[in-house]
Amino acid sequence: MSDRVSPARRIALEVLTGVRERDAYANLLLPTLLARQKPSREDAAFATELAYGTLRLAGRYDAIIARAAGRPLDRIDPPVLDVLRLGSHQLLALRTARHAAVHQAVEQARAAAGRGAAGFANAVLRRVGERTADEWTALLTADVTDRFERAALATGHPAWVVRELDAALGTMADGGGDLDPLLEVDDAAPPVGLAALPGLAERGELLDGGGLPLRPHRLSPIGVELDGGDPGRIAAVAAGTVRVQDPGSQLAALALTRARPVRDGERWLDLCAGPGGKAALLAAEARLGGATVVANEITPARARLVERALAGVPGEHPVETGDGRRFADGERRFDRILLDAPCSGLGALRRRPEARWRKRPEDVPALAALQGELLDAAVAALVPGGLLAYVTCSPVVAETTEVVAAALERHPALRAVPTAPVVDRIADRRLQDAERGTAAQLWPHRHGTDAMFVQLLALEP
Numbered sequence: 001m002s003d004r005v006s007p008a009r010r011i012a013l014e015v016l017t018g019v020r021e022r023d024a025y026a027n028l029l030l031p032t033l034l035a036r037q038k039p040s041r042e043d044a045a046f047a048t049e050l051a052y053g054t055l056r057l058a059g060r061y062d063a064i065i066a067r068a069a070g071r072p073l074d075r076i077d078p079p080v081l082d083v084l085r086l087g088s089h090q091l092l093a094l095r096t097a098r099h100a101a102v103h104q105a106v107e108q109a110r111a112a113a114g115r116g117a118a119g120f121a122n123a124v125l126r127r128v129g130e131r132t133a134d135e136w137t138a139l140l141t142a143d144v145t146d147r148f149e150r151a152a153l154a155t156g157h158p159a160w161v162v163r164e165l166d167a168a169l170g171t172m173a174d175g176g177g178d179l180d181p182l183l184e185v186d187d188a189a190p191p192v193g194l195a196a197l198p199g200l201a202e203r204g205e206l207l208d209g210g211g212l213p214l215r216p217h218r219l220s221p222i223g224v225e226l227d228g229g230d231p232g233r234i235a236a237v238a239a240g241t242v243r244v245q246d247p248g249s250q251l252a253a254l255a256l257t258r259a260r261p262v263r264d265g266e267r268w269l270d271l272c273a274g275p276g277g278k279a280a281l282l283a284a285e286a287r288l289g290g291a292t293v294v295a296n297e298i299t300p301a302r303a304r305l306v307e308r309a310l311a312g313v314p315g316e317h318p319v320e321t322g323d324g325r326r327f328a329d330g331e332r333r334f335d336r337i338l339l340d341a342p343c344s345g346l347g348a349l350r351r352r353p354e355a356r357w358r359k360r361p362e363d364v365p366a367l368a369a370l371q372g373e374l375l376d377a378a379v380a381a382l383v384p385g386g387l388l389a390y391v392t393c394s395p396v397v398a399e400t401t402e403v404v405a406a407a408l409e410r411h412p413a414l415r416a417v418p419t420a421p422v423v424d425r426i427a428d429r430r431l432q433d434a435e436r437g438t439a440a441q442l443w444p445h446r447h448g449t450d451a452m453f454v455q456l457l458a459l460e461p
Contacts, residue, residue, distance in 0.1 A: 005107045008043040009086065012050035013108060016082040019055065019354050026055055026353050045228065049189065054089040055353035056187055057156035061088040064136050068127035069120075079112040080121060087125045092133040102126060155183040160361045161346055168395035168451075169443075173435040181445040186349045186356075190444070191225040193246045194234075195277070197284035197313065198222060200241040206234070219427040219447055220247040222254075222281075240312020245277040246351065248393075248442045248449030251423055253281045255440065255454050256338050256389035259422045262289025266335040270295045271324040271378055274302030276309025278340055283313040291335070295319045296327075328377035336387045339378045341371040341403075343394040347451025350444055368398045375407045379414055385461040387417075392453045395441055400453040404439070407457075417456035 011033050018024035030051055034044050054061065065084050066073050073081060087105035090096035102125045109121035131139065141150045148166070152159040162183065169176030194214075196203045206224055207214050212233065217223030225247075236242035268286055273279040273295035283293045295310065295317060297303040303321045310317045324339075344364060349356050371392070378388050390407075392399050408414055416438040423440045424431040434440045434447065439455040 005104050005111075006043065006046075007037065007039040008046035008050060009104050009108065011037060011039065011043075011047040012054065012086055013082060015047075015051040016054060016085065017079070020078060020082060023358075026051060027351065049094070050086060050089065052189060052353040053093055054085050056349075056356070057089065057093070058085055058354075058357055059158060060140075060153060060156035061085045061092075063140055063153060064088055064092075064128060065124060067139070069124045077113050077117065080109050080117045083108045083112060083121055084124055084128075087121070088128050091125065091129045092136065098126075098129045102129065151179065151183060155187055157183060157186065157349075157356055158359075161349075161356055161359070164346060164361075164396045167397055168400070168441070171397060171401060171436055172433065172441060173437075174433055178445065182443060185445040188350065190350045191227050192231055192244060193217065193250070193449075194224040194226060194231060194237070195220070195243045195245040195247075195250045195281060196222045196224065196236070197241050197243065197280060199284055199288045200313065201236050206236060206242060216428070217247040217250075217448065218429060219431065219449070220250040220254075221426065221428050223247040223250050225448075240280070240309070243277050243280055243309070243312075245281070246348070246450045246452075248347075248447070248452035249278055250281065251426065251440075251442065251449065252340070252389065252391045252452050252454045253278045253338065254285070254426050255419060255422050255456060256336055256387060257282060257285040257289075258426050259387060259417070259456055262286070262291055263335075264290035266291035267333075268293045268336045269327070269334040269338070269378075269381060271327065271337055271339045271374065271381075272341060273297045273306045273319070274299070276306035278338060279306050279317070280309045280313055282338060283310055283315070283317045287313060287315055293317050294334070296324055297321060298323050324374050325377045327381040328373075330380040332381060333383040334381055334386065335383055336389075337378045337382055338389050338391065339374055340391045340393075341374055341399075343367055343371065343392040343399050344396055345393055347393040347395050347444075347453070351450065364396060364398050368403055371399060371403045372406055375403060376410065379407065379411050379457075379459065382459045384413075384459055386459050388457040388459070390453075390455045390457060393450050395443075395451045395453055400441075400455075401437060401439065404455050404457070411459075413460040415458055415460065417458050419454050419456045422456060423454065 018029045090101035106118045106122045110118035137154045140153045144150045148162045151162050166179045212229045213227040231237050270279045274297040279295040286293045295306050307319050420435040420440040442449045442452045
């Protein structure tokens with residue numbers, strides 16, 4: 001590829017290619033490429049914005065490209081389409097000078113598919129650059145009457161995802177109605193969340209050192225946010241006593257550990273522990289209270305990630321590999337159980353840029369069935385009087401309130417614990433607008449967290 005193509009654009013295109021060809025996860029592939037190619041700090045930041053921003057808005061850019069090219073997307077070679085997506089993001093979101101964005105795209109298209117592709121890319125991107133982002137939105141939505149379809153085109157979300165998010169907002173105690181701010185935040189790059197593990201790291205010390213743009217999270221008592229820079233430069237992160245973790249995940253774990261005082265000798269279970277961030281936080285909290293933690297993960301590779309996450313917490317923290325549903329036999333009982341259930345992940349779209357285009361509405365029923373089975377297993381493994389946290393990084397009704405309601409019907413001795421007041425008591429400042437029935441529902445646009453659903457459940461003695 002021509003040396004006239006910037007390192008940032010080369011890396012970003014590699015990410016898009018990996019996501020398309022190998023179903024790679026951008027948040028795992030990009031750091032690997034950056035470590036291998038060692039671009040400057042500025043190029044690394046630009047590559048991150050190019051790759052993540054393009055992937056978040058890929059559906060919107062596809063609609064624009066199809067209009068500008070005058071042909072359906074299936075008549076555009078996939079490698080060239082990736083180049084056009086990158087160029088569209090530069091032109092419409094990053095305000096890159098038109099000649100620079102088009103020139104580099106032409107070079108990349110030539111390398112991907114030859115001279116004809118270069119001319120095609122040049123023509124399409126010049127048409128894309130003739131309008132602003134707002135003008136393209138107006139053009140694309142001019143004849144669209146459905147409000148969800150309009151929002152989907154305007155913000156780069158699949159329409160079914162927009163409908164699910166709006167339905168979830170509508171179940172909030174305040175009635176929701178703030179869909180547009182949520183979609184807007186979903187399209188913005190979030191800060192990096194850090195968690196200072198209790199008893200092992202102090203948030204104040206973290207804020208004082210390193211020369212990085214750090215600030216305390218407004219809700220999590222152990223949370224810090226990093227607006228830019230490499231968290232790996234922080235010694236405590238390298239040591240494992242500070243974890244990269246969204247503040248919503250922090251609050252979900254703390255809701256379980258701090259809902260009631262910890263008795264010495266309690267046994268805790270993290271039922272679906274991978275990749276291990278919540279398990280590390282549970283282990284740190286358990287260490288302070290005299291409890292022990294068992295972590296379970298279904299796949300060996302993810303179990304190894306859990307072991308790595310727990311390495312920074314002193315003590316013995318067994319990691320088991322197996323299907324969490326096996327705990328339904330009730331042979332082992334635990335005082336507290338965290339069930340961070342496999343889910344659609346629609347609450348973490350800002351951190352997982354390609355996820356919105358990978359999920360399908362038909363995925364949800366199978367996930368909900370699995371969530372119910374895991375929840376039954378967790379109830380069977382809970383001691384009488386024990387406490388269970390059902391958590392998802394999805395706000396979708398079928399994966400949250402409906403799963404909980406069905407479990408309460410199946411288990412008469414199980415009761416829902418009002419969870420928003422628990423999280424409110426834990427948070428640094430008063431939690432606003434998080435009440436969703438008996439659950440706590442966090443939102444990116446309201447709380448600066450992923451859209452974590454947290455329902456505490458207690459088994460009657």
